[in-house]
Amino acid sequence: MSSSPHVGDLSGKDINDIGEILTKTYKSKNSKTISVDKATLDSIVNRMSIGDYVVVPDDEYVYIGEIVTDYRYDKSKATGDGYPHQRGIKWINNPILRNDLTLDLRSSLKSPRTSAELTHRYKDIQIALGEVTEDKVEEKEFITVEYPIRPDVKVKIEIPKDLKKSESERVGEFIKTIFFDEAE
Template identity: 40%
Template structure:
């Protein structure tokens, strides 16, 4: 099985739960009120989130079920997890399968979809490579950071850093449509001028008015 590392933000139901993450040794996501998701496939999650209480459609639905699928189905015991909170970065190892905690399934504030974590260290954003800091800009509750696995492992366990970390390209995934992601790479040291040129180029790629 390939080595995996994941981003999980500490804001289930838009509430900062970093204290709960640390004291309860967990990571969690929101979307309360839809019950236990054990055994639910990606398609099941899409159908669940398209119905009340959320009734998502279009791009919002695509982003939501892709994120929940990561947390429920793609993470595994032994994977690394990175949780950013402001300038602080918390690193640990996932130690459980997906778990549903009905005690915190409040529809407004819940964080019932959980995994247990063995937290190893706390660092700051300045300790991260420029490439990894850039990857944390993704606007997702959970995201795959496995292309930074070597660096995250070194930081988590206080090991020597792999060589040429800063020269690795950054892999970008953008949900253009609910069922269509665009994936591409950019240099880790991309400049503002280069990003603006890339934006101009992409704006020309329309074939249908």
């Protein structure tokens, strides 16, 4: 029995490093598959933070948990019997029927990717967990910050007044991915 190649520990690797490793390891995979895998692994390794929620659909049920550890690599799971790239999760409540979720959250879970950013569905996750009712969701206070990127151009970003450091870092990483022209 030949073992298939696998990607080792990705601690300290950024999204570009992860993409290069995947391309070298899985030469026969197409670029679209590599791109999806790269985004998924980058989410697990770099973008998730302790305290974030995860929403895991499983047929007609959905499991919701809270991330409780930093990224870790479990070599024993790299044999095809599991997932070696991990975050520790504390599962919250019992499984929830998919049909009991808000329509917006259900729609977000139809993504064909194995990982998707659901920060914009935080209210819906709170509702699913019974933390708030739909009509009593606390509205966050936001501020608009401006940053000059050229002498005649300022970027405006609306952020919550209680922005956390880990959230700020994730926004920074997201902004690094937005560009339309390689020329300086």
